[in-house]
Amino acid sequence: MEQIMTKPKVLISDKMDPNAARIFEERGCDVDVITGETPEQLIARIGEYDGLAIRSSTTVTDEILAAATNLKVIGRAGIGVDNVDIPKASARGVVVMNTPFGNSITTAEHAIAMLLALARQIPEANTRTQAGEWPKKDFMGVEVTGKTLGLIGAGNIGAIVASRAQGLRMKVIAYDPFLTPDRAVELGVEKVDLGMLVQRADFITLHTPLTDETRNILNRERLEQCKPGVRIVNCARGGLIDELALKDLLDSDHIAGAALDVFAKEPPAADHPLFGTPGFICTPHLGASTTEAQVNVALQVAEQMADYLVDGGVTNALNVPSLSAEEAPRLRPYIALGEKLGSLVGQLEGPDVNSLTIEVEGAAAELNMKPITAAVLAGMMRSWSDSINMVNAPILAKERGLDVREVRHGREGNYHTLLRVTATTGTRKREVAGSLFGGSEMRLVEIAGTRIETDLDGHMIYVVNEDAPGFIGRLGSTLGEAGVNIGNFHLGRRLPDRHRGGDAVLLLTLDQRPTPEVLDAICELEGVKKVKALSF
Template sequence: MTKPKVLISDKMDPNAARIFEERGCDVDIITGETPEELKARIGEYDGLAIRSSTKVTRDILDAATNLKVIGRAGIGVDNVDIAYASSKGVVVMNTPFGNSITTAEHAISLLLAVARQIPQADARTQRGEWPKKDFMGVEVTGKTLGLIGAGNIGAIVASRAQGLRMKVIAYDPFLTADRAMELGVEKVDLGTLLKRADFITLHTPLTDETRNILSRERLEAAKPGVRIVNCARGGLIDEAALKDLLDSGQIAGAALDVFETEPPADDHPLFGTPGFICTPHLGASTTEAQVNVALQVAEQMADYLVNGGVTNALNVPSLSAEEAPRLKPYITLGEKLGSLVGQLEGADVTSLTVEVEGAAAELNITPIASAVLAGLMRTFSDTINMVNAPILAKERGLDVRETRHAREGDYHTLLRVIATTPERRREVAGSLFGDSQARLVEIAGTRIETELEGEMIYIVNEDAPGFIGRLGSTLGEAGVNIGNFHLGRRLPDKHRGGDAVLMLTLDQRPTREVQDAVCALDGVKKVRALSF
């Protein structure tokens, strides 16, 4: 078996390469390349490990014909075109927790620095001055800290601030009452936070919803004398408005570790503004954090490439390395059932329901549904996989539903796929034999047990004596050998008559002429060649 091949294109802890190798990957470390050099090289790699220097653009992704995963050692993925990576079927991961403590500590450091004007006092003292009377700071004890974002980093900042005897309030649409109680913070709306907070720190990603979350209007509505710290992302604060309000004294101080454009221009308006301090995006810059994120990204990428585990992915559901082996046979079954539906119904499917029952109902159904979609849509595109199938299904307006049943039926585990087209409803169901062998067990309301493998032909015919003989003769005369023969009968009433469903495994794909000859047999209602 060929080992997955990984490229580390930015400088990171050398132990990352060791982890890749120990977990069964080949790894190359080639840093500092130009986009054109990376574009020429990337086609041979299954994984790409980066920090912030490498820009993974559309051009790079188009050239990355074998790429399966991009791992960002850190939180921000502004340098990766995630949407396009998703459309190409590439998983994008980051390491959101590896530098959480470091970033939180930097926020607290800047909070204290802006409260006591430490950088300004240091600069003047080192110039030979003794400006003691010019720097009257404020205590943080007893003050109110307003968190905008109470996720992992925000929670650590809250804990550290409480240790400084600050009262902490938080605005976060995803913060539940129970989580707020656990953190010891008061959940408030943004308007209330602005009115009450003596200090504000930001801990939210940059999205369309959070861009300029501290706009001019909101900054003007903040409590007079507020001090603001941003170690999250540039673009969360209206920098021009911040400059004006620092000049007016409405805002007493601000500390930025991030800017809307990085690096900022030499003549950035905030530089030299009284009450303003800044650092060059140092939130994650500690030895411990850089080691942590490098090791974590290597572990995550190797787990995905070797075992199928998905951790901290930004464009697919998470799937632990422990879950992956249990789900693997179900994913295989889902892909085959989806492929069967796709080959029978083509691109006419308008809605798809994936149902699980028995042992399957205890598993994570979302990856199984993604596998069904991948099988379905691969019928008309060979670039479809579990990553981009849900995205392309959404673009096509395909309604996808997942249903879990606690009931137990005739099979210990069952996966059912229900596809709707403008003309009909198509149901197929499958199970696992021996917990690993994927089998079709039902199609079109008819019980039939068969593996979906290789070249097959699907036939629906009137159930009448002599048909199987005529079918065998027709295939034999055409030189087509039957490998396996499976028959199911759909009877109207326990008596003779009705329809029969046949699934035959063939040694070669039947030509159009062979299919036409089978279709011409008396009683045949449908013929379809299948390939798995």
């Protein structure tokens, strides 16, 4: 009978360019566009969807995530993801993506527009002129040529602002903990610390996300340290500037002007202290509001989500390593092998594992290790707990204090490609290794110091016993008397000696799950040291 493949189902819950729905459909997804629903309505509906595409109107809370039992990915058309509970999404194994580049140019251009509007006092001059005045003598602006622009944040948008400012013949300095010296040279900016930036800059623009580290990055103390007459622009996120302190320093003329596109609370109250303050201008979060940007972010989020749901590609994810759609087919068999090896270790050692080392060699050493590591962790932890996948496994491992190490070996040993997992539980180590035959067929090739070659599939029994004549016959008789049929039988001696009289390792594939009584009967056989039922 031909197997019918179910298409991934996506809900677009906020208004976005209609071409997004077309992209989902062309890429093999079913899509519904249902906007403007209440949280209660979304909770009632979300359980049937694999993907949720949003903008800023939908807030994805833990209650919505709890109802989204099939949800695999949330795509935010835009940069900010303040409206998504990322920790709760991660804990539930849901990938969260954004589109950090779709509106970068638009936001950067808005920052430059605000900077020039401050420099020439354009909004107030426009208002008074249209009111019938001709206040030419009241507006004495400043040139931007030759002035110093201080960037707080030199990522994608900050880099574009730097380029545009340099075109206006401004000198650009930048504060960004992640800005390398080489990147600063490439951008043509001078890297400085934050204290130096606020003391030297004639204009300051902010281009950083809102985090615990960046909240109120321009607090009262830093605003007071600013060069007298500075002008400040924020088109990034609300909450980066102490708004009450900004009001006071505008009133005192220490700050000559400020332009905000974003506020700590949006929309701001009608009686916001900054409203009406001389030298202050604002816009209603228009940084990404151009026709081009709206189209770009909608198309980008649809392409990213479809890549993940159809091909397994992960782009611009905030809670899982990136994996391109081109990489995914090549990595898929390694991910599957990693899950199997992780599951084997988890079943053998239980939840007491305190460190895990994942090693790759040969062809595997050329690959992106992060998805493989996540797969090993997911396989291992899934044997202890439900609802574990590659998204939440690394997070849960970190919460447990599990020490995870990745090692690459350029060498090629006995196998063209090899993945080895070593779990440490107290003073005991458990090593398992697997390879791919023919590029896709998974094989276990080593376990507990024993060379062995077998599939990891179905119901199995793992036995460690003294290597002595007659044991295999006694084991076969015990299983036969219990009515248990052996599908495959794999035997090996412990490395490196492999001498008679040492320990032997057996892996048996069975046609049905062994009962506790069968396991007890095997334990009672002479020479048996360990028995463990496995399931894959």
